[in-house]
Amino acid sequence: MNSHSIMVVPSVFAAFDKDGDRKVSVSELRCCMAASLGEDISEEEAAVVLAAADADGDGLLNQEEFSRLATGADEEDDVRRRCLREAFGMYASSSTEDTTTTMITPASLRRTLSRLGSHELGVEECRAMICRFDLDGDGKLSFDEFRVMMMA
The missing domain is CATH 1.10.238.10 (EF-hand)
Structure with a gap:
């Protein structure tokens, strides 16, 4: 992760975390992808994206999981x-x-x-x-x- 990514991810994470619970849900992911990226994805597609990045299996993305998702694959x-x-x-x-x-x-x-x-x-x-x-x-x-x- 480069230094620009380290600085940007927390603010992007906060924007996606609409309810402020320090977790991003499927609905929050869907909403923000539509608003910020113009990507209107289905509930199922958002669930697949979230599940692929959800390392602890709680059905939500914490900031670390979100960071890995946002910065792309190595x-x-x-x-x-x-x-x-x-x-x-x-x-x-x-x-x-x-x-x-x-x-x-x-x-x-x-x-x-x-x-x-x-x-x-x-x-x-x-x-x-x-x-x-x-x-x-x-x-x-x-x-x-x-x-x-x-x-x-």
């Missing part, structure tokens, strides 16, 4: 993201390499786990595994949902 995060994309591609239902449109379905999860030698799971068991991290409720895991799952 080289280690880039390597981690590439590894996650590769792993996601193994489980995704499409054979294309475009992880923005592919999804992990219960059937693709079952197929991959079987290929990896895992004991035989039924589609319903795979659906239950996916359900826990399926933030938008579509029954499949997007890359962002997969990333949240892998960081949990």
